[in-house]
Amino acid sequence: MEEPPKLFVQGLTKVFRHGQQSVEAIASLDLTVNMGEFVTVIGPSGSGKSTLFNIIAGIEQPTAGVVAIDGNPDAERAGKVGYMLQQPLLLPWRPVEENVMLGLVVRRVPHRHALAQARELLKRFGLAEFAQHYPATLSGGMRQRVALLRTVLFNHSFLLLDEPFGALDALTRLSLQVWLLDLWQSFHSSVLFVTHDVREAILLSDRIYVLSARPARVLRVVDVELPRPRRPEQLALEQAVSLEQELTTLLLKEQKL
């Protein structure tokens, strides 16, 4: 029997009602993330990407359509994804290691075991020296790394990353992208990633979904054929450059003034 995809979305529609008015955020959207795949969703601002992620994470319910994780359309989705929002959202009163273990605390893993796992993860990804630090003392890039490790420790099989590097400067961003690829490969995670940045999407993804302006529909699906492991230099290859041109043109048409 064939393995079911990690995430299968079909005909997903979401309508918000505010009194008399109703706003359609997502219109009949189809999307698939196979096991171990890195899939990126790219689209103009305000195109309902965050709503899509909230639905997949089980925080909101769709108006219509199928959302199935591990081929299971009826099961509750909350608790089955590692969701990372745009802000790092670290708890300022918990030192780094206790932030990383937060998901395990929610799952009621005994404190000692949770802490041991958090420490081991921090060590493996080069953050051991900050384990005891409070988040307020870390740089923006560091906070995002800690938040990513917290997400991975809660659930490394399926990561839902909503523009995690949007607020970082270009250099920090590049080093986090490489770091994320390393993380993804060592955990064999399936990833669904949101970004505004075409180059970021090309560097990271196996497949890119281009969404329209609100209500969100799929405009294009592109496979990125660059070899793995990816290096930032590959963005200069002719293949990557022409893909970047193509996607940017497509997005510009959708972006409202």
Next chain:
Amino acid sequence: MTLTLRRLAGFGPAFVLAVALLAFWEIYVEAGLINPIYLPAPTAIVQALFNNWDVISVNTMQTLLETVIGLVAATVLGLVLAIMLGISLWLRRAVYPLLIISQTIPIIALAPLLLLWMGYDLEPKVLVVALYCFFPIAVACADGLSGADPELIKLMQSMKATRWQILWLVRLPGAMPSFFSGLRIAATYSVTGAIFGEYVGGMQGLGIYMQSVFNSRVIVLLFAAIVVTAVLSLLLFGLVSLIERIALPWYHGAVART
């Protein structure tokens, strides 16, 4: 070390102003511009305080006992009420109006009643302190609880956290700075509350002492008792601030857990 010195230097202007006012007061009385029986000089007050310390200290201990028990009760009550306001909209709608109305009842009218119901012992004074002090704690803490970042709540929901886990792991720790602001205000009020409870009736305490020295017109001792009251209030304020610094190192700029 330099930090402590700089902090002390911050109190400089207040210190200079206080000394100037006291000096003015002293000179005014010494110059015979007012009868020292009615307004004794600061030096006379300090002297009277030391000479009568044996009696004053016994009354101070009584008042301090009432204050501390009352403040602890107010803290528990304030926290419980804040959590009730914080966990459900339904409870908030039910409890909040009653909480506000409770603050419109004059304690002046209530205190004699409490005395009538509960006798002349410790209980009515403790209750007056608690009624006086729970409100700022409850309101500040409830504000802190509702101030949690909605994105953080979303993150917790995606982890399938229960409402109690969100309260315990995110909202309550996040509300601690607000809680301590409320507690500091309450601590400052609390001594006055205890003295007020004693004024209505009792055997011992600074309130009773103030009344008896006033009735025998030893005004200098009334002032001595006021000084003790002020010092007690300041000490409690300082104690709460100290506890906060120890309990919330992350809020006071600590780099790492020690």
